[in-house]
Amino acid sequence: MSKEQKLSDSLVAWFYKNARKMPWRVIGGAHPNPYEVWISEIMLQQTTVKTVESYFLKWIKRFPTIESLANADIEEVLLYWQGLGYYTRARKIHECAKVLVEKYNSIIPSEREELLKLPGIGPYSASSILAFSYNKPETVVDGNVIRVIARLYGIEKPITKDEIYNLAIPLTHQTHGADYASAIMDLGATICTPQKASCLLCPWQKECLAHKKGIVDKIPQIKKPEKKYFNGFVHIIKNKDGKYFIQKRTEKGLLNGLYEFPWTKEEKPLFKDKWEYGSKKISHTFTHFHLTLTPLLLLKNDMPQKDGFYVDKNEFKQYPFSTLMKKVIKLIAD
DNA sequence: AACGCGGGGAG
């Protein structure tokens, strides 16, 4: 038995004693429902298990099958996604459901090449779906795996995903693909963490080069772009019926397809009216910038923008809003 | 290869 195979076996053995429980997870082989695997994998992209749990449960209750998702309106899909971020994922997941119904007989493919053709499914998701749904010996590479592998082999220089992938291939368990994929991600999430790793509990401690050299917390090397600050305005426009003006964002770019009160990150209001300044500001941090918005209040009856409309505040729940806009809604409610 | 794209939990 090779050194890699021993590592692989020991990790799976560790997993059977320490596996985290999740609503979409099956321990001990393939998941019986690839649809649930697919939905959970897309939801989990760049997000944490804790965040996804409640979204997943509500989603499965409303969209229990590929067909139910394909038949739904994108607006309702976004309602179930609001607050989860990266809204293109919701659009792609909906597109993908329709493709699956129309061209794949509502069956999630079990070949990598086919999966990669589908909207929103890239190298990671394809591998994970194959591993979790069909118990294939797929080499999954996510943020956890990059960290675990880079440390195991003590790689101090910046490294590409392809290099990690090649190093990870020999470690991939050949007969327990599903559990191995879960295991290496659990290891990264609970033991081999970004900061203060729990090396004493690690099944790979003896073989880990970073641990041997005492440089665990210096790996992997990551560069961080600095965040900018913006001070802008959000326009809360009420008409004589007490309704508020909202509009829909475009289907590309930031917060695509969601609804909003008109806002700008520039230091100039969007409209040349005489605004009343709100007292409480709204702060929110995106991936690439910090934002503080000063609320501007106005009573107005005509349409400030095309493609917008006035709605009663009791109707806000019918429209998908970003977390930033939820903060504005909370301000209005108070 | 680099960048845009959310939000929140942990420390």
Added chain:
DNA sequence: CTCCCAGCGTT
């Protein structure tokens, strides 16, 4: 505050 998480699509 900082860090970064079960990435993908576009350029």
